[in-house]
Amino acid sequence: xxxxxxxxxxxxxxxxxxxxxxxxxxxxxxxxxxxxxxxxxxxxxxxxxxxxxxxxxxxxxxxxxxxxxxxxxxxxxxxxxxxxxxxxxxxxxxxxxxxxxxxxxxxxxxxxxxx
Amino acid sequence: xxxxxxxxxxxxxxxxxxxxxxxxxxxxxxxxxxxxxxxxxxxxxxxxxxxxxxxxxxxxxxxxxxxxxxxxxxxxxxxxxxxxxxxxxxxxxxxxxxxxxxxxxxxxxxxxxxxxxxxxxxxxxxxxxxxxxxxxxxx
Amino acid sequence: xxxxxxxxxxxxxxxxxxxxxxxxxxxxxxxxxxxxxxxxxxxxxxxxxxxxxxxxxxxxxxxxxxxxxxxxxxxxxxxxxxxxxxxxxxxxxxxxxxxxxxxxxxxxxxxxxxxxxxxxxxxxxxxxxxxxxxxxxxxxxxxxxxxxxxxxxxxxxxxxxxxxxxxxxxxxxxxxxxxxxxxxxxxxxxxxxxxxxxxxxxxxxxxxxxxxxxxxxxxxxxxxxxxxxxxxxxxxxxxxxxxxxxxxxxxxxxxxxxxxxxxxxxxxxxxxxxxxxxxxxxxxxxxxxxxxxxxxxxxxxxxxxxxxxxxxxxxxxxxxxxxxxxxxxxxxxxxxxxxxxxxxxxxxxxxxxxxxxxxxxxxxxxxxxxxxxxxxxxxxxxxxxxxxxxxxxxxxxxxxxxxxxxxxxxxxxxxxxxxxxxxxxxxxxxxxxxxxxxxxxxxxxxxxxxxxxxxxxxxxxxxxxxxxxxxxxxxxxxxxxxxxxxxxxxxxxxxxxxx
Numbered sequence: 001x002x003x004x005x006x007x008x009x010x011x012x013x014x015x016x017x018x019x020x021x022x023x024x025x026x027x028x029x030x031x032x033x034x035x036x037x038x039x040x041x042x043x044x045x046x047x048x049x050x051x052x053x054x055x056x057x058x059x060x061x062x063x064x065x066x067x068x069x070x071x072x073x074x075x076x077x078x079x080x081x082x083x084x085x086x087x088x089x090x091x092x093x094x095x096x097x098x099x100x101x102x103x104x105x106x107x108x109x110x111x112x113x114x115x
Numbered sequence: 116x117x118x119x120x121x122x123x124x125x126x127x128x129x130x131x132x133x134x135x136x137x138x139x140x141x142x143x144x145x146x147x148x149x150x151x152x153x154x155x156x157x158x159x160x161x162x163x164x165x166x167x168x169x170x171x172x173x174x175x176x177x178x179x180x181x182x183x184x185x186x187x188x189x190x191x192x193x194x195x196x197x198x199x200x201x202x203x204x205x206x207x208x209x210x211x212x213x214x215x216x217x218x219x220x221x222x223x224x225x226x227x228x229x230x231x232x233x234x235x236x237x238x239x240x241x242x243x244x245x246x247x248x249x250x251x252x253x254x
Numbered sequence: 255x256x257x258x259x260x261x262x263x264x265x266x267x268x269x270x271x272x273x274x275x276x277x278x279x280x281x282x283x284x285x286x287x288x289x290x291x292x293x294x295x296x297x298x299x300x301x302x303x304x305x306x307x308x309x310x311x312x313x314x315x316x317x318x319x320x321x322x323x324x325x326x327x328x329x330x331x332x333x334x335x336x337x338x339x340x341x342x343x344x345x346x347x348x349x350x351x352x353x354x355x356x357x358x359x360x361x362x363x364x365x366x367x368x369x370x371x372x373x374x375x376x377x378x379x380x381x382x383x384x385x386x387x388x389x390x391x392x393x394x395x396x397x398x399x400x401x402x403x404x405x406x407x408x409x410x411x412x413x414x415x416x417x418x419x420x421x422x423x424x425x426x427x428x429x430x431x432x433x434x435x436x437x438x439x440x441x442x443x444x445x446x447x448x449x450x451x452x453x454x455x456x457x458x459x460x461x462x463x464x465x466x467x468x469x470x471x472x473x474x475x476x477x478x479x480x481x482x483x484x485x486x487x488x489x490x491x492x493x494x495x496x497x498x499x500x501x502x503x504x505x506x507x508x509x510x511x512x513x514x515x516x517x518x519x520x521x522x523x524x525x526x527x528x529x530x531x532x533x534x535x536x537x538x539x540x541x542x543x544x545x546x547x548x549x550x551x552x553x554x555x556x557x558x559x560x561x562x563x564x565x566x567x568x569x570x571x572x573x574x575x576x577x578x579x580x581x582x583x584x585x586x587x588x589x590x591x592x593x594x595x596x597x598x599x600x601x602x603x604x605x606x607x608x609x610x611x612x613x614x615x616x617x618x619x620x621x622x623x624x625x626x627x628x629x630x631x632x633x634x635x636x637x638x639x640x641x642x643x644x645x646x647x648x649x650x651x652x653x654x655x656x657x658x659x660x661x662x663x664x665x666x667x668x669x670x671x672x673x674x675x676x677x678x679x680x681x682x683x684x685x686x687x688x689x690x691x692x693x694x695x696x697x698x699x700x701x702x703x704x705x706x707x708x709x710x711x712x713x714x715x716x717x718x719x720x721x722x723x724x725x726x727x728x729x730x731x732x733x734x735x736x737x738x739x740x741x742x743x744x745x746x747x748x749x750x751x752x753x
Contacts, residue, residue, distance in 0.1 A: 020424065028420060035427040043434030072324075073437065076386055080430055082151065083393045087426075089245040090397060091419055094404060094412070096249065101412045110413045182364070186276025193269055196262075199318070206262045207318040 005045040012038035025095050025105040032091065036084040040077045047073035118167070125163040132160035140235050141228075150231040154238025162246055170250040173243075181247060184240030192233030195226040260306060261315035261328040261381060263299040264338045267292055268345075268374035275367035282361050286353050289366040293349040296373060297342030304335040308730070312737065312747035314383070321752045322383070322444045329383035329445070329748060332734035333584060337380040337511055340591050343716070344503040345373050347709035351599055352496035354705025360405050360494055368405075369500060372398035379508050383748060385433050386443045388512060392429065392476065396422050399505060402497050403489060414489030421485040425475035432468035439465070446748035449519050449741050459523050466521035466528055470513070477509025479569060480539040483562045487546060490561065491554035491611075495602030498554060502561050503595035507587055510568045514583065517572055518738045525575060533573030537664055540566030540671040547678045553601040553611045553686065556678060557594065560637065563671060564590045570664055571652055579655035580735035585727060586648040589636070589720055593645060596633040596713035600626065603710060604686060606702050613682065618691030625707075627687045632714040634683065636721070638676035644720030644727070651728065 012034050019031030050069045099105055136156035143149025165173035174180070179187065199208035211225045259266070271292025278284035307313055307330050315328040330338070349369070356365060375395030382388050400422075404415040437443050439461055440451035452462050475482040486506070490498055513532075521528055543563025550556045568590070571583025601611065607623055608616040620627045636643030649672060656665040720727055737743055 016427075020420070032420065032423045032427075035424060036430075039427045039430040039434065042431055043437070046434050046438035048438070072443075073434070076434070076437070076443075079386075079390065083390065086241065087393060087397055087423060090401065091423065093245065093248055094400070094415055094419060097404070097407060098412050098416055101407065101409050110416060112410060112413055180279065182276050182279050182367075186273045186279075186367075189269065190273045190277070193266060193273070200259055205316055205319045206259055209318065 001049055001051075002045060005041065005049070009038050009042045009045060012041065023107045025099060025107060028107065029088065029091055029095055033084075033088055036080070036088070040080050040084070043073050043080065044077050121163075122167045125167045129160045129163060132156055132163070136160070136235075140231060143231060144225075144228060150234030151238050154235040155242060157235065157239045158242035158246070161243055165246060165250055170247045174247060177243065181240045181244035184236050185244065186240075188233045188236030188238075188240055190233070191236060192230050195229040195233060198226055257306075257313075260299075260303055261313055261330055262317070264296060264303065264341070264377040264381060265328075265374055267296045267299055268370040268377065271295075272367040272370040272374065275364075275370065282358065285361065285366040289370065290346075290349045290353065292370055293342065293345035293373070296377070297339070297346045300335070300339035300342035303330055304332075304339050307332055307335040308733070312744060314748050314751040316751070322748050323442055323447055326387055327383040327444065327748060328381045329744070330381055331737045331744060331747075332730065333511075333514070333738055334380045336584065336588060336730065336734060337507065338377050340507070340588055341373055341376050341380070341504060343713075344500065344591060344595050345369075347599070347713055348496050348500050348503075348595065350705055351499070351602075351709040354703040355496055355602060356494055363405055365402070365405060365497075368398045368402050369497075372402065372500065372504075376504050376508055380511060383445050384443055385436065385445060385448065385516075389426070389429055389433055392508070392512075393426060395505070395508060396426065399501065402500075403493050405497070406494065408492070410492040414492040418485045418489040421475055421482070425472045425482075428468055429472035432465050432472060435468070436465055444748070445515070445519055446745040449745050452520055453523065462521060463524050463528060466516070469516055469521075470528075470532075473509050473512045473516070474535070475509070476506070477513055477569070478506050478539075478562050478565050479509075479513075479535055480542050480562075480566075483539065483543070483565075486562055487555065487558045490558035491552065495598055495605070499595040499598035499602075502557065502598050503591040506561060506565055507591055510565060510587060513569065514572050514580070514738065518575070518580070519741045519744060522575075522741070529573050529575050531573075532569055533661065533664055536566045536569035536573050537667045538566075539563065539569065540667060544671045544674045544678070548674060548681075551613045551685075553604065553613065553616075553682060554598070556682060557597050557601065560675065560678070561594055563675065564594070564637070566671070567649065567652060567668060570668060571655065573664075574655050574659045574661060575739070576655055576659060577732065577735045577739050578651060578658065580738050581728065581732040582648060582652035582655055584734050584738075585644075585651055585731040588727070588731075589644040589648045589717070592713050592716050592720070593633040593637050596710060596717065597630070597637065599706070599710040599713065600630045600633065603702055603706050604630070606706070608686065608691075613685035615692060616686040617689045618687075620687040622691075629707075629710055629714050630683070630687065632717050634679040635676075636717045638679050639672045640676070642718075642721045644717050644724065647721065647724040647728065651731075 016031045016034030016038055019027045019034060047070055053068050102110055136153045139148040139156060140150055140153035161173045161177055164176060196207035198210045199206060202210065209225055209227050211223055214222050214224060216222055271288055274288040275285045278288065312329065312331045316322060317326040317328065352365065372395055375391050375398060378391035379388055379395065382391060400415050400419050403418060404411055433443065436448065439457055440448050442448055442451060451457060478486040490501060517528065517532065540563050543559050543566065547556045547559035547563065550559060567586050568583045571579040603626055604619060605611050607626065608619055610616055632643065636645035639645045639649040653665050653668060
């Protein structure tokens with residue numbers, strides 16, 4: 001399972017970086033979203049997978065840490081997802097504005113501030 | 116979008132969505148759910164309005180403007196940390212208050228719930244702000 | 255009650271200020287009043303924090319009473335406290351300036367709440383004792399800053415914002431990746447616990463170094479380190495002057511702060527590789543930044559490239575990793591924030607009086623407005639490192655540390671770069687102030703509100719004071735640097751205060 005998820009994480013990174021390098025605005029956003037997903041999944045995978053156990057210790061149950069999932073990476077991934085959601089929504093608004101102002105979705109046209 | 120089906124359904128769904136969103140918020144106290152999900156559900160009630168008619172109509176139906184919602188939610192969440200200071204405990208330490216209701220009912224109020232309600236309002240405000248901004252720039 | 259909240263105040267004050275601005279959305283007067291009052295309160299809270307840290311040592315707040323391994327901690331050592339004070343100083347100066355400078359179009363779309371959300375993110379990043387929370391505060395700062403950057407919506411601003419957002423978001427996902435891997439390697443994200451775990455026998459040294467490189471790329475992008483600085487000169491010159499000044503003073507400092515924090519606390523086992531790499535990057539950053547500045551002919555673009563160049567000096571002290579060198583870095587960071595914000599503010603006044611930011615179109619400012627010329631000269635000479643201003647002493651400390659470490663090439667590079675910096679400041683002086691006003695250029699709007707003059711003048715006075723009382727500033731920086739080079743004091747403070 002770890003191997004499968006590792007491959008998925010790797011493909012997400014590769015796909016994200018590839019999309020960022022394209023010349024179209026909206027693909028840039030897709031690339032950034034893929035990168036964010038890749039790192040979320042990586043947090044989740046790298047901290048160890050436990051199958052079919054929630055991160056809850058039943059009342060009166062024993063505190064055997066190998067038996068329950070680690071809640072912290074789940075909390076981290078959740079926080080990162082929420083933040084990613086917010087940032088991407090703003091980025092999307094910005095891309096839309098860019099398209100209106102520049103009149104093109106070609107990233108090579110967007111260089112009036114370059115030096 | 117001019118869909119009669121969607122518009123009719125939206126009228127029925129809007130109060131339902133708002134009710135469910137509050138239910139999810141309260142349930143989040145010790146079961147899956149919570150302010151974030153609740154806030155998104157609540158925002159979707161008004162988003163339906165924006166989709167079926169236009170963002171202007173959704174804006175008018177919203178009791179408070181989205182950025183005021185943002186501010187109010189942040190205020191609630193931040194204020195939930197203050198009661199702990201009065202007890203001399205670190206900022207944001209959870210406080211519980213037992214309140215007796217008529218008919219021998221007991222209810223426990225906590226600052227955690229206030230925090231979660233703050234999150235609910237913030238998420239609702241932020242989601243609607245983004246949606247309205249995106250929706251209005253297209254016109 | 256004060257000690258329960260003292261550490262949280264620099265985060266809470268901007269938060270409540272932003273909330274008041276949002277609730278009073280319709281009234282610009284209320285937003286302005288709240289904005290100015292909030293920044294001065296932040297400054298007061300920062301000074302109180304600095305006083306208490308310098309008296310009682312490193313302070314720790316366990317939020318909600320959870321122990322450090324599970325909960326969120328705020329930690330303030332001298333370095334953090336100094337940075338918070340700096341945020342307060344710049345916030346206060348710029349909030350007053352913005353009231354006089356901004357037009358209603360910027361203010362109506364939320365300049366005041368956003369600038370305080372950004373201050374909150376910056377202070378949160380300075381105070382957090384947990385690497386994941388550092389990520390969260392980075393994102394808070396990022397969201398606020400890129401909306402600020404795009405406020406007004408001119409083509410240049412939108413294009414600058416797009417580059418800024420893309421590079422910073424890519425850096426953020428790298429940061430998140432590194433945080434996830436750190437957690438799986440060490441089982442904690444608390445900085446103090448990580449410092450112990452990474453030194454322990456369970457973590458292979460190679461892994462720590464790989465992770466440090468991931469963080470170097472992530473923070474290096476935020477700090478505008480060579481070769482990751484391209485977003486900065488593409489975006490800093492586009493927004494309104496107060497936003498530029500706020501960014502120049504604080505945004506890159508957050509990246510530099512994070513670099514200094516992790517490369518003094520966490521990754522100090524393979525310094526032969528990591529810190530020498532930092533030193534090389536510092537040298538390259540200095541040179542590319544200053545060469546970029548020399549080629550420019552617009553005040554704000556010149557200043558933006560100098561920001562890149564000066565980041566090199568801050569990282570130079572980190573690369574040398576002696577108490578003296580780090581003291582130089584800390585001193586330089588404080589000095590540079592004040593001076594660079596000041597230069598942007600003065601540039602804004604020059605644009606109002608002279609009608610342009612372009613050097614070609616400016617001229618005759620010295621004969622028309624000698625006070626403005628003096629106001630420019632103080633931070634400009636300090637930036638170039640001439641005595642008797644603060645910049646001279648900051649560079650002196652760094653160069654002395656470089657000589658003591660026998661790293662002669664970086665000393666040579668930094669001296670060369672100082673000369674070129676002086677050259678490029680002379681260019682602004684000669685073009686904008688000295689030469690006669692170009693033919694056919696009408697003078698600018700004439701009168702400039704005192705709300706613009708006073709903050710710029712106060713920041714210039716601070717630069718002079720930093721030169722005059724340099725011994726006091728140096729002693730404070732040295733004490734901060736000694737705390738930084740002795741990570742065990744940080745670890746002890748966090749673990750000793752467990753609830």
